[in-house]
Amino acid sequence: MKTMKLGKTGIDISRMGLGTWSIGGGSAWGGDHDLQVVVDTIREAPKLGVNLIDTAPGYNFGNSEKIIGKALEQMNREDVVIITKCGVTWDQE
Structure with a gap:
C-alpha cells in the first residue's frame, strides 16, 4: 500500500482509508x-497496509466510533490513524 505524509505532521498514512459510515x-x-x-x-x-480509519460522530449517532473503540481494544493503537469530522451533534431525544 502506498503511503503519504499527513500534512506537516510527519505521520505516514495509507493513500486508501477504511471508511466507517x-x-x-x-x-x-x-x-x-x-x-x-x-x-x-x-x-x-492494518495487516493489509490500510492504516487510515475515517469516522464521524454522525455515523449512526456515534455508533461507528464505538465500534472502532471496540476493535482497538485488541489492537496496537500505534498501527492506525483515526480521522474524523467535527461539528455535528446529535440529540436522539
Whole structure:
C-alpha cells in the first residue's frame, strides 16, 4: 500500500482509508451489521497496509466510533490513524 505524509505532521498514512459510515449500521444501511464482522474488518485493515480509519460522530449517532473503540481494544493503537469530522451533534431525544 502506498503511503503519504499527513500534512506537516510527519505521520505516514495509507493513500486508501477504511471508511466507517456503513460500519455504524442504522437505517441508512439496512440496520446494524454483525458486530464481530465489522470489528474483524477494522482489525484486518492494518495487516493489509490500510492504516487510515475515517469516522464521524454522525455515523449512526456515534455508533461507528464505538465500534472502532471496540476493535482497538485488541489492537496496537500505534498501527492506525483515526480521522474524523467535527461539528455535528446529535440529540436522539
